[in-house]
Amino acid sequence: MITEDVRKARQKLVLDHFRDEVRQDWDDVLSTFPHPHYELIPTMTVHDGQGEVRGYYHDSRVAFPDQDHEIIALRHSDDAVIAEFWLLGTHLGPLGAIPPTGNRFRVRMTAYFIFDAEENLVCERIYFDTLTLLKQLIGGLDLRNPRNWVLAARCVRGLLKTSSDKPHPALTRTTPPAFAD
Template sequence: MVATLTVHDGREKVRDYYRATRVAFPDQHHEIIALRHSDDAVIVEFWLMGTHLGPLGAIPPTGSQFRVRMTAYFIFDAAETLVCERVYFDSLSMLKQLVGGLDMKNPKNWVLAARCLKGLLSMSGEGPAESLLRTTPPTFED
């Protein structure tokens, strides 16, 4: 997840990620915008949508809906086995919709907004995945 600088490597970690996101957004769904391919990848542009009904990490549910444009690269090895899904999106747009959907004229939402900020700050202390910070430039042949 490039936007959050996290890597979910291995079958169990990927399953845990999908399980956690379906708890946070049980109605999560996609609308494909475009589908492209290259020699070793399938590239998908899509809208991701859902309603924040469960915790998103340390961020409590807000009940707000979101719609965020994303791009996913599905990378395959020489044997055509899927080896990586790399997802790009604007995480601030998503958070703005989740927290910004709260009616701040209602005092009961002030505590929830503060809990969301506290949760976000607690998650920001996690270090980024080193593999997303240090990449090897490609070598191009003449």
């Protein structure tokens, strides 16, 4: 079991991390990790190290420059802080191969902020429902308006391209834990 002091220190780190992401102060966000590491489970992608994580930050803020969050709850486990939150923003730039739609989104997410035995943040592992996000980004297009048909076709093409990406092996080659009786 973690102590109250450890719980408070972890919670402060996680809340600072969230705040600095909204401020887009990437140096401060990165300082919360000794080695930045993100795992996005819905897209089966990993961003490991300063360069890859900065690229992830850049790409996500090109797609959603006004990205923000509303924290629902923080929960603590022996090795993690689990954050439940709403992520929201406006799709103003490309999201990978999906062109900007100008639509707003609000998606419920969970992030596991995982700590090692020395209390270093070693991973932020994010879970969310991609269909909920895509329904808001693409489903909001008025297809009765012929001006949106080309954009809708480009979005579908982008989705198909994205769906052909191979999952990161670290997320598919997992080892089941050994449970004690």
